[in-house]
Amino acid sequence: MSIQWFPGHMHLTRQAIRDRMKAGIDVVVELLDARCPGSSGNPLLQQLTQHKPSLKLLNKQDLADPARTAQWLAHFNALPRTRAQALEAKRAPAKALLAACRELAPTRTSALKPLRLLICGIPNVGKSTFINALMGGRRATKTGDEPGVTKVEQKLMLGHDCLIFDTPGMLWPKIAAPQAGWNLAASGAVGRNALDEELVALELIERLQAGYPQALQARYGLSADTGANAEELLALLARKRGAVLGGGQLNMQKAAEILIHEFRQGLLGRITLETPEQFGAWSAAALAAVQEAAEQTIEKE
Known part of the structure; x- marks a missing residue:
């Protein structure tokens, strides 16, 4: 299934990520769907984020096969400058996640040099729920069960020494592998008008x-x-x-x-x-x- 679903706000997101990388980002935190971790990884991000250190978060682990989740975590953790964890967005373990990010960017340790995180992922992967959980339950972003809820970049402070940039969900212009397209459609990442x-x-x-x-x-x-x-x-x-x-x-x-x-x-x-x-x-x-x-x-x- 070759999907092409790239609404206008996704073009804006692509440019926003480019601009944000120029301004300085320490770690790219990418949320993936644990039911299809490979298909839900955005290859466009590798180009946009200039191979920055990456934390892969396999969200919706409660819906995924635990044995296969373990395989994917081992796969990602074997990649250079990459860490991976599985989670449920509503119960995001802020301390463990920040510890993993600080391990990837050890020089960012104070309010004078805050840790700068770019939160990204495909539509409907649970970014907004994840960020709200990170912020201690405070409703920092709008959530929904349809792709494309977040439309603009948001800037948030987590504590006194961590700056979070939240970007709208973004696919890439053409999903070439048919199997990946089917998996994204089944998981809910693609708008209904595209399938x-x-x-x-x-x-x-x-x-x-x-x-x-x-x-x-x-x-x-x-x-x-x-x-x-x-x-x-x-x-x-x-x-x-x-x-x-x-x-x-x-x-x-x-x-x-x-x-x-x-x-x-x-x-x-x-x-x-x-x-x-x-x-x-x-x-x-x-x-x-x-x-x-x-x-x-x-x-x-």
């Missing part, structure tokens, strides 16, 4: 069949051992949940909405849609496809 929910649901069923067949069985009584394909399973879900139109026609759109909503709410269990190895393979394939297309264009010219 076909029935197609997203079918792809989600295939992911569940491969990695978490027990989730379909436990929640909907759908067995992955029947040999049914994703479309047939979605039709069975529609019947079981009464998603039926006049004349007995199945409402596949409604069934898709039910599945996606219940996945996002964690009602199917703790699920992570990708491993580091899988995401690496998807990214490599996408890069190869781009290079092949470029070579074909050159040959035609």
Whole structure:
């Protein structure tokens, strides 16, 4: 699924990050969705943040597969100048997070030289909830369950020696790896006008069949051992949940909405849609496809 969803405020965010980096940032704190840590990482940030030290926060860990979360933490912590932690945004452990940031920027230790953090991430990853928790429960930013709630950069003081810059959620202009696009759509990072929910649901069923067949069985009584394909399973879900139109026609759109909503709410269990190895393979394939297309264009010219 090649998604292109880059509203106007995201262009402004990109420029704001560029400007902020010029003014000086010590650590880039990037919130990721623990259900798809690779897909929810913004490759554009590496260009914009000039390879500054990075703290990767895998939010919504309570919805993610603990074993796969451990794999992702090990993956990120093995990267240079990078630390990673898993958390739930509402319970953000401020002391532990600040300690990790100070380890990455050890010279920023006083009010005269405050630690300067850039908080960033994709839409609907939980940044606003996270920042409100950091500020001790004080409602510092607006929150919501739709992508794109925060529209402008905010500057906040945490204590007397830490300055936080909060940026609106930002995707990148084109998500090349189809699997990453599906995962972002399923997780809620992409606006509804940029996706076909029935197609997203079918792809989600295939992911569940491969990695978490027990989730379909436990929640909907759908067995992955029947040999049914994703479309047939979605039709069975529609019947079981009464998603039926006049004349007995199945409402596949409604069934898709039910599945996606219940996945996002964690009602199917703790699920992570990708491993580091899988995401690496998807990214490599996408890069190869781009290079092949470029070579074909050159040959035609």
